[in-house]
Amino acid sequence: MQKKLTLGFFFTLFLFTTFLPIAWMFGNSIYEEGKFSFAYYKDIFLTQKYGKVISNSLILASVTTIVSSFIGVPAGLFLAKTRLPLKKYFKICFFIPLVVPSYIIGIAWVNLLGKTGFLNNVLSQYTFLSPESVSNFIYSIYGASFILSINLFPVVMLITEYALKNINPRLEESGLVVGSVFQVFRQITLPLIAPAILSGMMIVFVLSLSEFGVPSLLQVNVLTTQIFTQFSAFYNEKAATAIAFPLIAITLVLIILEQIYLRGKSFEILGRTSSNSTIQYNITWLKVVGIIFCSLVLIICVIIPLSTLIFNTKTTSAYRDAVLLARNGITNSILFGSIGATLLTFIGFFLGYLSENIRSRLKNSTAAFIWIFFAVPATVSGIGLIKLWNRPEGACQFIYSSLWIVILGYGARFLPLSSRIIANYLKQIPHAMEEAGTVTGASWFRILGKILLPLQGYGLIATWLISFMFCIGELGTTILVYPPGHETLPIALFTVMANSPTEVVSALSIVIVVMTLLPVGIFLAVSRYLVKLPQLTF
Amino acid sequence: MNALEVKQLIKCFNKKEVVRGISFSVEEGELIALLGPSGCGKTTTLRTIAGLETPDDGEIWIEGELASHGRKALISQKHRHIGMVFQDLALWPHMTVYENIEFGLKANGLILAERRKKIEAVLHKVNMQKYAKEYPGKLSGGQQQLIAIARAIVTEPRLLLMDEPLSGIDVKLREDIRQEIKRIQQETQITTVYVTHDQEDAFLLANKIAVMNAGMIEQTGSPEEIYSSPASLFVAGFVGEANIMQVKTAGKDRVLTPWGELVYNTKGREGKNAYLFFRPHHAIIDNSGHCYGTIIHRDFIAGMYKYRVSTSGIEFKLQDQTKRDTGEPVKFSIRKMEILFF
Numbered sequence: 001m002q003k004k005l006t007l008g009f010f011f012t013l014f015l016f017t018t019f020l021p022i023a024w025m026f027g028n029s030i031y032e033e034g035k036f037s038f039a040y041y042k043d044i045f046l047t048q049k050y051g052k053v054i055s056n057s058l059i060l061a062s063v064t065t066i067v068s069s070f071i072g073v074p075a076g077l078f079l080a081k082t083r084l085p086l087k088k089y090f091k092i093c094f095f096i097p098l099v100v101p102s103y104i105i106g107i108a109w110v111n112l113l114g115k116t117g118f119l120n121n122v123l124s125q126y127t128f129l130s131p132e133s134v135s136n137f138i139y140s141i142y143g144a145s146f147i148l149s150i151n152l153f154p155v156v157m158l159i160t161e162y163a164l165k166n167i168n169p170r171l172e173e174s175g176l177v178v179g180s181v182f183q184v185f186r187q188i189t190l191p192l193i194a195p196a197i198l199s200g201m202m203i204v205f206v207l208s209l210s211e212f213g214v215p216s217l218l219q220v221n222v223l224t225t226q227i228f229t230q231f232s233a234f235y236n237e238k239a240a241t242a243i244a245f246p247l248i249a250i251t252l253v254l255i256i257l258e259q260i261y262l263r264g265k266s267f268e269i270l271g272r273t274s275s276n277s278t279i280q281y282n283i284t285w286l287k288v289v290g291i292i293f294c295s296l297v298l299i300i301c302v303i304i305p306l307s308t309l310i311f312n313t314k315t316t317s318a319y320r321d322a323v324l325l326a327r328n329g330i331t332n333s334i335l336f337g338s339i340g341a342t343l344l345t346f347i348g349f350f351l352g353y354l355s356e357n358i359r360s361r362l363k364n365s366t367a368a369f370i371w372i373f374f375a376v377p378a379t380v381s382g383i384g385l386i387k388l389w390n391r392p393e394g395a396c397q398f399i400y401s402s403l404w405i406v407i408l409g410y411g412a413r414f415l416p417l418s419s420r421i422i423a424n425y426l427k428q429i430p431h432a433m434e435e436a437g438t439v440t441g442a443s444w445f446r447i448l449g450k451i452l453l454p455l456q457g458y459g460l461i462a463t464w465l466i467s468f469m470f471c472i473g474e475l476g477t478t479i480l481v482y483p484p485g486h487e488t489l490p491i492a493l494f495t496v497m498a499n500s501p502t503e504v505v506s507a508l509s510i511v512i513v514v515m516t517l518l519p520v521g522i523f524l525a526v527s528r529y530l531v532k533l534p535q536l537t538f
Numbered sequence: 539m540n541a542l543e544v545k546q547l548i549k550c551f552n553k554k555e556v557v558r559g560i561s562f563s564v565e566e567g568e569l570i571a572l573l574g575p576s577g578c579g580k581t582t583t584l585r586t587i588a589g590l591e592t593p594d595d596g597e598i599w600i601e602g603e604l605a606s607h608g609r610k611a612l613i614s615q616k617h618r619h620i621g622m623v624f625q626d627l628a629l630w631p632h633m634t635v636y637e638n639i640e641f642g643l644k645a646n647g648l649i650l651a652e653r654r655k656k657i658e659a660v661l662h663k664v665n666m667q668k669y670a671k672e673y674p675g676k677l678s679g680g681q682q683q684l685i686a687i688a689r690a691i692v693t694e695p696r697l698l699l700m701d702e703p704l705s706g707i708d709v710k711l712r713e714d715i716r717q718e719i720k721r722i723q724q725e726t727q728i729t730t731v732y733v734t735h736d737q738e739d740a741f742l743l744a745n746k747i748a749v750m751n752a753g754m755i756e757q758t759g760s761p762e763e764i765y766s767s768p769a770s771l772f773v774a775g776f777v778g779e780a781n782i783m784q785v786k787t788a789g790k791d792r793v794l795t796p797w798g799e800l801v802y803n804t805k806g807r808e809g810k811n812a813y814l815f816f817r818p819h820h821a822i823i824d825n826s827g828h829c830y831g832t833i834i835h836r837d838f839i840a841g842m843y844k845y846r847v848s849t850s851g852i853e854f855k856l857q858d859q860t861k862r863d864t865g866e867p868v869k870f871s872i873r874k875m876e877i878l879f880f
Contacts, residue, residue, distance in 0.1 A: 432628035439588050440642030440693060441616030450641065454632045 003444040010350035014419075017411040018373045021384030022248075028387055029241035040242035050226070054246055057209055057222040060141050060148070064208035065201050067149035071297055072156025073197060078290035079157070080164035081281050090294045092524075097301045098154035099516055101473030101490060103213035104509045106147045108305035110217070111312055111502060113138040118308075144220045148208045150301045155207075156200040163196035164189070165278045172279045181281055195261070202258050206251050210377035212476035213490075223247045224476070227379045232480070237383055244380040251375040259368055306513065312506035322507035325500065328485070329492030333472050333515065336403055336488060340410035341468035345460055347411070348418030348467070353452075356423045357431075367423065374416035378476020381412040385481050401483045409477035410470075418467050425459030465523055469516045489515065539602045541566045541729035542587070542697055547596035549582050556582050558753035559596065564746070567727040571740035574750030575776070580733045581625075583750075584699050587731065588622055589615045601696055616645075621690035621728070623700040627682055629674035635661075635685050636670040642693045660692040663722060680711045684718065691726060698723075698730040704739055716742055737777055741765075749773045771880040774815045781821075781854040785814045793879070796849040797829040802877065813880040818844070818855040820876035823862075827871035833864050 030036055043049060078084055079091055097105060112119040115135045124131045137143050167189065175184040212224040223243055230240035313319065323330065355367040385408055389400040399405055433455065437447040453460070475490040482491060493508050540563040549557040557579040564570045572580040585591045587598055589611060598605045605613040621642075630638055636657060643653045661667045664684040674682055683703060690698055703719070704712050720743055723730055734740050740747050741761045748758040749772075757769040768774035775782055786794040793800045795814065821829070834853070835846035845856045847868060856870060 430626055430628060432624040432626060433630060435588075435590055436622070436624055436628040436630070436689075437641065437645075438590065438615060439620050439622040439699075440645050441614075441619070442641065442645030446645055450633075451630055455630070457632075 006444070007350055007354045010347055011354055013347060014351055014370065014415055017408055018376075018381075018415055021381065021388045021412060022373075022376060024388045025237075025241050025380070025384040026245070029238045032238070040239050041245060043239070043242065050243065050246075053221055053223055053226050053243075056141055056220065057224075057247070058250075060145055060211075060215070060220070060222055061205045061209040063142060063145035064148040064152060065205045067145060068153035068204050069156050069197070069201050071149065071153040071301075072200065073160050074293055075153065075297055076157040076160025076164065078294055080161040080278055082287050082290045083280055083282065084287060084290045084294065090298065093298055093302050094154050094157060096306075096517065097150050098152070099469045099473075099520070100151075100513050101213060101475065101516070102148060102151035102211065103217045103475065103490070103493075104309070104512060105150050105301075105305045106144075106214045106217045107497075107505060107509050108308040109143075109147055110138055111506070112304065112308050113143075139218050139220070141220050141222075144214050144218050144222075145208070147214050147218070148211060150305070151214075152204045152207060153297075153301070155203050156197065159196050159200035159203075160193060163193040167192050167278070169279045176279070181283070198261070199258060202254060206254060206375040209247060209251065210375055210380075212378050224377045224379050227377065227383070228476075228480070231379070231383055237387065240383055241380075244377065244383075247377055248375075248380070252372065255368065255372055255375065259364070306510075309506040309509050309513070313503050313510065315503065318503035318507040319511070321500075322496070322504045322511055325496055325504065326489060326492035326508055326511070329487050329489040330511070330515070332403070332486060333489040336406050336410070336486075337468050337471040339403075340407050340414075340471040341464045343407065344410065344414050344418040344467040344471075345422075345464045348415060348422050348463060349453075349456070349460065351415065351419035352422030352424075352426055355419065356426045367420075370416050370419055372416070373412070374414075374420075376412075378413060378474070379480060381409060382477040382480030385409055385412060385477070403483075403486055405481045405483060406478055406486060406488065409481050410467075410474060413474060413477055414467055414470050417470065418463050421463045421466060422456070422459060425456060425462075429455050461523065465520055468519055472512070472516050539566070540564060540599070541568070541601055542731065543597075543599040544583070544587065545597040545599070547583065547586060547598065548594045549579070549586055549591060550594050551582075556753055557586070557593075560748075560750070560753070560755045561596075562748050562755060562758055564729055564731065566729055568745045569723055569730040569732055569743055570746045570748060571732045571734055571744035572748050572750055573734055573737065573740040573777075576735055578750040579753040580735075580750050581701055584701055584731060584733045587697070588620050588699055589618055619693065619696040621693060621695035621698045623686045623690045623698070623703045625702045625705060627674075627686040627703070629682055629686055629689070631673065631675050633673075634670065635666070635672050635674065635677070638674065638685060639689045639692050642689065646693060656692055660688045663691075663725070664688045664718070679707055680715055683707070683715050687719065687722060691722070691728060695728065698728045700730060700732045702734055702736075704734070704736065719743060749776060751776070768815075768878070771813055771815070774878065774880065779818050779855060780815060781818065782813050782815050783852055783854060785812055787812050795829075796852050800877075802874070802879070815878040815880060816872050816876055818857045821856050821870045821872045823856060823858045823860070823868055823870045825869050827869040829871060830867065830869050833862055833866050833868060836862070836864055 029040060030038055032039070075094060079087060084090065111117055113134055114120060115131055117135075120131055120134045123129050123134050138146075171192065172184055172188055175188045179187075210224060212228065214220075215222045215225050216228065223246065227240045227243050227247075230236045230243060351370060355370055358366050385405060386400075389396050389405060389408070391397075391400075399408070429452070433451060434447055437451050442450075472488075473490060474488070475494070478488050479491055479494065482488065487495070489508075489512050493505070493512065496508055497505050543563040545561050546559045547557055547561070548555060548559050560579075560583060562570070572583060574580050582591060586593045586606075589606070592609055592611070593606060595608055597607050600613065600618060603613060605611070605618055630641070633641070639657050639660060640653055643656060648656070657670070658667070661670060664687060666681065666684050666688065669677060669681060669685070674685060677685065686703065690700075700719075704715060707715065716739060723743075732739070732743060744761060746758065747761055747764050749756045749764060751772045757764060757773045759767075759769075764773065764777055768777060771782065774780055783796070788794055788799070791801055791803055793802050793812070793814065829849070831847035831849035831854075833845050834848050837844045842857050842859060843861055845858070845862065845868070847854055847856050856868070862868065
């Protein structure tokens, strides 16, 4: 009973923060002057007006997916299957583009390839490319795809690596005793990890489709930026909602297709046996290719963007100016980020538990239902929150004009993510751990406090850190909902970009990078000193 | 009064009946083994008794009280007073041995002094006093096993449920732990339901065995009964070594075997197919025997030669202490008293 009530409460909370604003917004968009009207939707589907925007969005998402897979799959492969020197460091570095907000990588590359950029000069001097063509590239859909690929390839890489490491080595060994390494890779390994790669690609596609920061930075006209323009420039929130519709529809169709494709293709076959280690390819030339490939990726995705930002700041005074200009943003971001991450972890725990432990056929649909909302574009969530909370009643006004509207935004955006991470950690705890508590007659809260939460220690910390990083970098929703005086760092950055020199913009970008990476760095440094729980072996 | 009584229990998963109306009872202090192949519904039955699964129909009575009726739980988990040992033990890795055992006592609201007394007593019972402060991860497989048992019995449950506790343990250790379980159960006299697919566990531990197959109980009885008078073809084949061959009946008292006609009461199965059953040691190899065959395979296990013999393409098992070669013809007789028909 305790359990049902608690889980019911948190699921309602999820519906309230994530589902309700969007439902409200769509309801509102088809209801005008006391009757139903699909006028705005007709505008989208029956006229050519938005054809270009929709195709731009699809090109952006497709190109990003293809490019990030071409980087991510080999990177994951080299990390999991070869004896690459400095493997650990490569892996940590490859995390950076994912956790650093995408628009910051964008700012760095714009600085390099823009008309006066260093790399633009070099390219136009030594190749047949003109300065215009180079700068046109970065300010195009393909430029945006390039930036987003840098940002999102780690998703494909991590999933590939994880899948490879979790293949039961006996499956490969039984092939290796009769066939060559490449035959085994082609006929056994690759088919086994294909579903995982595909779902990685799916995530990249959906994320780049709903991306707002980079297209808006590069002035590329896609659905998300169009939604923002309709709403904040023309105050036409009904049109904005209608434009959001194809975006959500595409995402929904994709997620449903993925669910159908993955049905029956269970990851269980990848189950680890108790004593094993991943089979590594001990081939010298492959190792050399791996080093070259990983170094190139490292240079393009991490070293070039970060060092550009550092070099661009030139003086330390730029940092001082940046911090002074964005003082409010920094404190707000830390405060909102911490509150946001804590709530995301706490509520995410119960949602993750719910989606992992619900019995019967509802299990997959509950998880899928929660996960769908991760694909809702930030701008859509933002408009939904405004529509729902911007009303004269006292309580609504209090929330709408305080930090809580920003926190609600974080919730709407990232609860699906935090709950999914926790659900994955919960999967690793045998169900019998809880049942062993249940049969003693202990209450669910006692089991929760004494067994489930302590066993989740590392998972909770990891979830908090990831949530914190995402909150710090959140732009699309915050830019719409933040009340005056409550701007966060990314907002400060976008304001500074409009009216400050490159040095200050770069300096502020570095500040954001440090703020995102610092907690993780501290955690990694400290975690080795934390007492590790002895693992139970059977 | 029975300590546990299960009546017409039904449990479905995804509309498929996994437990199909089973009934059995256990007397106070008795150990019953639910024996059956994997997937036969024995663990589900156990979990339903524990209240971890909701039954779809049937009744569960614990010490004369109706604990669940249909889908309704009339006695909550807390008040069923059940101790359970899980298949993978489920010792909490973040708690010490002491804390693992203490959890249930705390949940039942015992004060510190009482808890300490009980934990010490139970650790003494399983001979693990030394390990109170260790984490389970530091213990060997057998020690973990004993702690899991200690944790289950410390609350002095009315019923102890054990779900294949010995699976995944090597043979030698298995014997030792089995002895420990038997000793502890006999000393504490806790009514126990023991789920296993291993015949040895069931025969060595249980006062009573319920052989399960496809969600139903095929036979309940003492180990001796189960072995010597199996009630169904399944039990006959599942328990111990067996020869089962299809035969035809002719008339009221004649059975057509590969070795000719055998006079035997066919129990009204005239002209129908039947199955003839005998255990390898119920056949005696000697030259005066009226059955015959050719040895096609020979194994030597535990001081005994085990033969696979073929008569006109029908294979069966025999055993003897004399060594014979493959290809050698043999004659044997089957003790008529031991032959069963199904």
